[in-house]
Amino acid sequence: MTDEEHDSGVAYLNPAEGAVAPPPVAPPPSRDSRGSGPARTLLLGSSEHPVDEPRGHPVVRGLIPGQVVAGRYQVERWLGSGGSAMVHEVIELTTGAHLALKVLAVPGADASQIARFRQEVEHARALDHPNIVRVYDVGVDGDRHFLTTELLVxxxxxxxxxxxxxxxxxxxxxxxxxxxxxxxxxxxxxxxxxxxxxxxxxxxxxxxxxxxxxxxxxxxxxxxxxxxxxxxxxxxxxxxxxxxxxxxxxxxxxxxxxxxxxxxxxxxxxxxxxxxxxxxxxxxxxxxxxxxxxxxxxxxxxxxxxxxxxxxxxxxxxxxxxxxxxxxxxxxxxxxxxxxxxx
Incomplete structure (x- = not known):
């Protein structure tokens, strides 16, 4: 992941910059660089990638404008990507609210990755403070695991x-x-x-x-x-x-x-x-x-x-x-x- 990518995977939207088309193919994180930079999150002592991880460059199925996720979130545009997630601006169809949709984008994610992704919502639901990003929902749409947060500018x-x-x-x-x-x-x-x-x-x-x-x-x-x-x-x-x-x-x-x-x-x-x-x-x-x-x-x-x-x-x-x-x-x-x- 480069310094230009938003490593946290939560909404990044700089109004001074135009939206960039999402990359069709995302290369897997280098094992040599894992944990070795200011943007890296280190995980030692457990498997960050499944043993049977596919070789080569797995295709990450991105979302396209107009696509509806879980029957309620309509994709507006791609915002950014991190080591294991892609983020889109979406409209919640029931309320019209603009939110950020964070999608776990690691092919074949193991159970611990999925559990950590989902527990982000459980932790954040206990918190309601103007200096903490508001996390709203977590769910699954097909094989996509997603969560939604307030859209930050x-x-x-x-x-x-x-x-x-x-x-x-x-x-x-x-x-x-x-x-x-x-x-x-x-x-x-x-x-x-x-x-x-x-x-x-x-x-x-x-x-x-x-x-x-x-x-x-x-x-x-x-x-x-x-x-x-x-x-x-x-x-x-x-x-x-x-x-x-x-x-x-x-x-x-x-x-x-x-x-x-x-x-x-x-x-x-x-x-x-x-x-x-x-x-x-x-x-x-x-x-x-x-x-x-x-x-x-x-x-x-x-x-x-x-x-x-x-x-x-x-x-x-x-x-x-x-x-x-x-x-x-x-x-x-x-x-x-x-x-x-x-x-």
Whole structure:
């Protein structure tokens, strides 16, 4: 999957760009590159592809404008694709609402892939917050597994970071929105487990939304993770996700958000390596370079927040997203330009 593809598979719609015709053939993900890039979601310890996976380039049966899915969703246009899903804008025929339809596009998907895809809805149904993408429905149409979400207009943070460096005020607003989303999810027993720029969507009005709960874990939905599996994205994974030395808790999501904050404020990831396993162990073993070493103009209180989020031991991080939000609120005087003195 390239940087131009939307890896989360949830609606991507940039009004500044025209819709692109969907590719008729989708090559399978390279086994050599699986898990080895900022857009990859890593799955170790279980089979990501079935053993009898067809060789060559399997044809992904895309949807065409006017086609009706499950008797109620009429396809308007193709929006994008990710590693295992294609996304279309659709109209719900009963209400006339415009939604995003996410279709699992992996031929011969195994049972665990399908279960994770379907449980995204079960996790998200427990959540109702302006900073979390709304997931509505899940179903099957023939051999297609699909889910529907609200249609988002804007771009994900991963794509935004390819442009100009955000201002301090922008970064602070986005981090505050993400913290509010995590506070809501954690308060309802849902851990995201894959917080990264590709899963943080910036809407046209400037609201950040947390999306893609396909790897989430919650107290009210049975998990489907195989024993020994490591789930997450290597660049953003907390040490305990990798080593198993501590249980996965809300502090795990906060660490990942700390990596996002580091990237927002310095323009760089704290740890990089061309191979995913050595990269993950940098998170376990190596402290990050202090952000002000890379960005000397960064106010010191911003650096303190980032380094606290990225502590190796979960108990040394913030006790919860609410405490993080409180500290972020105190940073606003440092992020806003000084008022012009009156003459």
């Amino acid at each position: 804007g771009m994900d943070l991963k794509r935004r970071l390819m442009g100009t460096r955000p201002t301090l005020a922008e970064a602070l607003r986005w981090l505050t929105h993400a913290a509010a989303a995590l506070e809501h999810a954690h308060g309802r027993g849902v851990l995201h487990r894959d917080v990264k720029p590709g899963n943080l969507f910036l809407t046209k009005p400037g609201i950040l939304k947390l999306m893609d709960f396909g790897l989430a874990k919650s107290s009210h939905v049975a998990g489907v993770t195989a024993q020994g599996a490591v789930l997450g994205t290597p660049e953003y994974m907390a040490p305990e996700q990798i080593s198993g030395a501590h249980p996965v808790t809300p502090a795990t999501d906060l660490y990942s958000l700390g990596v996002v904050a580091y990237e927002l404020l310095t323009g760089q990831l704290p740890f990089r390596h061309p191979q995913p396993v050595p990269l993950m162990f940098l998170h376990v073993q190596q402290p990050p370079v202090p952000p002000r070493t890379l960005t000397p103009s960064l106010p010191e209180p911003f650096e303190r927040v980032v380094l606290k989020l990225m502590q190796k031991h979960p108990e040394q991080r913030y006790p919860g997203a609410a405490a993080l939000r409180s500290d972020l609120a105190r940073l606003w005087p440092l992020a806003l330009p000084p008022k012009a003195t009156s003459r």
